[in-house]
Amino acid sequence: MRSDLAIAQAANKTPILKLAPAKADIPEDALEPFGRYKAKLSLDYIRSLQNRPNGKLILVTAISPTPAGEGKTTTTVGLGDALNHIGKRAMICLREPSLGPVFGMKGGAAGGGMAQVVPMEDINLHFTGDFNAIALANNLLAALIDNHIHHGNKLQFDVRRITWRRVVDLNDRALRQIVVGLGGTANGFPREDHFDIVVASEVMAIFCLVNNLQDLKERLGDIVVGHSLSGKPIRARDLQAQGAMAALLKEALAPNIVQTLENNLALVHGGPFANIAHGCNSVLATSTALKLADYVVTEAGFGADLGAEKFLDIKCRKAGLTPSAVVLVATVRALKYHGGVEVKDVGVENLKALRAGLVNLERHIHNIQHNFGLPCVVAINHRTEDTPAEIALLKSTAAALGVEVVLAEHWAKGGPGAADLAHAVVKLCEQPNHFKFLYEDDASLLEKVGTIAIKTYGADGISCDAKVRAQFAQLEADGYGHLPVCIAKTQYSFSSDAKLRGAPSGHTLVIREVRLAAGAGFVVVVCGDIMTMPGLPVIPAANGIDINENGEITGLS
C-alpha cells in the first residue's frame, strides 16, 4: 500500500495560477503565487467579493476522538472532491498543519489516502510562512514587554503577573516552564516564563477571527499581556506593539489556496488550538470560499462537543455565518472503542461493543439537531474490515434518530467513493434550517458554561471555587460579560475525565481557571490539565524524515 506521501507526490497537479481561474473564476492578478502550486488570495480581491451571495456552508465534525482514528480531515477533503464529482461547485476550507505533530507523533494534517490536499510536503512543512509570521508577531510582543521592563518599567509591570508567553512551532517540553532574564543587569529582570506551541498563541486565534487588516490591528492592540503592580491590565497597545505586529502579519493574512489530488480548490489558512482556542480555519478563508463556491466544506477540531460547539458558538457568531448542514464522521472501529473495546481489538466484529459505543454518536447527533437546530448526516469513514452486520446496526440506530448514515470510501477511492455522501449533503442543505446558538450574548459567563456543560456534555452541573467565581465577576465588571466562552477540556470524553468513553452523564464540570483572550474576544474556561506545549515521544517522527539529493522528502506522514 502506498503511503500518503507517495500518493501525494504522484499527484497530477495543475499550476494554481491556471486552476484557480478555471475552477472559480478567480482572476490571475488576485493570486500571489508561492511556487507553482500554492498561492495567496489578495485581500483587495477578497474585499471586491463582498456583495456576492454566499454558498452553502457544511461543517464536518466527529464523534469524540479515539486512538482508533476517525478521519475528519480526510472526510472533509473527500466530501469536497465528491461534491465536485457530482457536478457541484464546491470548495474546501482547512486549518494549516502545525510542525509539532509533524515531527512528533500524529503526523501532518493534509488528509490521507486518496483524499488529500497537495503539495503535501509544503503544506505540512512551512507552507507559505503564516505560522512563522504569527510566531514572530507573538514573540516581538514578548520582547517588547521585557525590553520595556529593562528600560525602566514605566507601565509598572508586575513581573509575577505577565501572562503573555513566547511561542515556537515545535513540540519542546523543556520550554514549558523556564526562567528568563538571568545573568545580571545587562540581561533584564529575571522572571518565570513559558513557551507555548504557535497554535496556542492568542495571535493565532485573533488571526483566525478577523475580517481585515484594520480589524487585526485593533484586536492585536486589545491583547492583555499582564497586569501592573496596582492590578491594572496592560495591553499590547500600551507598548505600541500592534502596528509592527500587524505589519508582520500582512502577507500571512491573505488566505492560501491549493488543490486536492483531484484538482479541486482548497483554502488552507490558520489553525488555532481546539482547546484554549476555537479550533477552526480563518474566518477570512471561510467567508471568501462562500463567495466563490456554491458549497463550502470545512472542519472543526476534536469532536463535536468541542469543535462544532466552538465553530458554531464562537466562529459563526462572530462572523455572522449560518451552516446549512453538519456531517458527523465516525468509524466502526472508533465506535467499538467507545463501547469499551481496546484499540488492538477494534478490527474484530463486535456488535455488542458497537451498540454500547453508539451512545457517543447519538449524543453528538442530538446536540447538533437539538442544541443548534441543524440538519445532520453521519459519514462512516469506511474500512474493509467493517462487517455488513455492523453497518446494518449503525444504519438502524441512526434511522431511529431520523438521521441518515452514509458509507464513504473516499480514502480508497477519492471523490467518487464519497458520491453518496455528497448527494446526502446536497439534500440536507435543502432541509429546513433552524440554526440557533446554544446561548445568547447576554447570559452571564457562568450561565454560558453551565448551558454548554448540561446541554452538550450531559453534565449535571458545573462547579468552581470562590476564586474562579470572583474572576468571572471581575470579567463581567470589566465589560467582558458579553463574550462567548471557549471551554478547554479533554477531547476524549464528553466529561472532563479522558477515560470516560461513550456518553457519560451525571458528572460535574469543574472549572479550574479562567483566562481572558481580550483580543480574540472570548473567555477561556479551563477544565482540566491543558497542554499548550506538547512534548516529543521516545522516537519522534523527525527521526524518520529524510531528503535525498534530488530534494525528494521521505518519512512525512
Added chain:
Amino acid sequence: MRSDLAIAQAANKTPILKLAPAKADIPEDALEPFGRYKAKLSLDYIRSLQNRPNGKLILVTAISPTPAGEGKTTTTVGLGDALNHIGKRAMICLREPSLGPVFGMKGGAAGGGMAQVVPMEDINLHFTGDFNAIALANNLLAALIDNHIHHGNKLQFDVRRITWRRVVDLNDRALRQIVVGLGGTANGFPREDHFDIVVASEVMAIFCLVNNLQDLKERLGDIVVGHSLSGKPIRARDLQAQGAMAALLKEALAPNIVQTLENNLALVHGGPFANIAHGCNSVLATSTALKLADYVVTEAGFGADLGAEKFLDIKCRKAGLTPSAVVLVATVRALKYHGGVEVKDVGVENLKALRAGLVNLERHIHNIQHNFGLPCVVAINHRTEDTPAEIALLKSTAAALGVEVVLAEHWAKGGPGAADLAHAVVKLCEQPNHFKFLYEDDASLLEKVGTIAIKTYGADGISCDAKVRAQFAQLEADGYGHLPVCIAKTQYSFSSDAKLRGAPSGHTLVIREVRLAAGAGFVVVVCGDIMTMPGLPVIPAANGIDINENGEITGLS
C-alpha cells in the same frame, strides 16, 4: 527628502518572472515565484549551469565601521546598477536582513536612497521564509536534544556541556541566559540554556557554505551539540536530526532573486553573523550569479579586517572562488571619525582629522593588496557636505599607494551616479591578480590566528591562557587542525578594543575562548565580548512601524 521606504514603494518594478528571463536568460521554469517580485532559483537549474564559465567576482568591503556610517550595501547595489548602466551584464549578491535590527535600531538591509533592492518591505520582513526555516531547523535539533535526555539519555549527555542553543530572529535580551526544563519530571531535566539570534546559528553558517542538499545534510549531521559525561562529542547525527533538518531547509536553500530600483537582478540569500561566523551571503547564490552574469558584485560584513578576511579565507577557500577586484567603501565623515572627531562634528571640514583617519583606510588597502594580492579601488560614498579640499587630500593619499579613489553618487543618483566607479572596477578586473590566502590549511590553528593578528590587525602578537592552548591542541588532535579560523572580535577597531580608532598597532590579540563549528567547517576564535543575542533600545524601531487598511507599511527604515 523621501524616506528609503517611500522611494522603494514608488519603484517601477517588473514582474520577476519576466525580468529574470529578459536580463539573464533564466528560463521561467527555473523560477519558483513568491508573489510577483520575488522568486527562488531552482536547485535543478543551478546544477544545470555547472559547466558554464564564471564571471568576474567583485567584493565590496569597507573601512572599520563607525557610527557615522559608510554605506556598504548601498554601494554594492549602486555599483551593480552602474555596471548595468555602462552596458555590462552584472548581478548583485547580498545577505538577507535579520528582523533584529529591523525592529531594533539599525533598520533593514536592502540598501538606501536610489540604490536599493525591492520589494523593500518584503525583503526586510519575512522575505521568502529562509530565516524561519533556519530557526526551525536549529530549534528542532534543540528539542531533540532535550527530548533525548528526557527519555533516558542513552547518549549520556552532560547537561552542563550542551553547546547547542535555541534561536529566534528578534533582539530579545531576556532570552540570553535562561533555565529550561523546570516544573517537575514531566518537563524534562532543568539546565542552563541560551537563545541566540538566528544569524548566529551554525545552521545559518552551514546553509551559506554548502553546494547542494547532500552537502547540507552531511554538514548538519556533523554539528557537535555537546559532550557526554565521559567527554565524547555528541553530534546532530547521533540524534538522527539531519534528515528532518535538511527537509526543513529544502525550499530555503534555493537562492532568492529580486531586483534593484533600476530593474537589475540581485540574489539575496543567507546572512550569517560577521563575528562568530563568516558574514557573507550564500555560496550557492554567489556561485550561481557567477554563471549568470559577467560581473558579480557582493559584500562582506563589517570592515575589511573581519569581513573581507573571512570572505577570502573562509568563503573563497571553501567554494574555490577567486575575486577579480575589491572595492573599499569609505565616507569622508567616517574617516574624520577615525581621525578623532566625534559623530556630531563629522559634517564640518577638518583636513587634520581626515589625514589622521586615513590611516584606517591605508591599512585596509595594504591588507587587500599585499595580504591577498588583489587589485582594489576606494569608493567614496559621496555626501554633499564633503569639501573639494577633503576629496583632494583623499585622492592624493590613495594615489601614493597606487590606488584610485572614485566619488560615487549612487545614493542620490542611482546607477548613473556610480558610473565612474563601474568603469574603474571594470579596468581593475583586467589587472593582474595574484590572489592568495592569508594562511595555508596546514598551518597550526594558533599560527593562523597569529598570522591574521599580525598581518591584518597590525598586532604585535597574540596571547591566550593554558586552557585555550589546550583547546587548540585538542582540536588538532581531533582532526580539526586543517580548518580555517573565524575571528570574533569588535568590528570597530583593528584591535580588540572598540575604542581604538584609526590604525592602532603594538597591541596584543587576546584569545578568550575557542568554539568548534564542525558543521560549518571553521574554528571560532573569540577575542572579546561577543554578543550573539542583541537587545532592543529604549525606543525600538518596532514602535514606529505601522500598516494601514490598504496594507501600506510605514516606519520601516
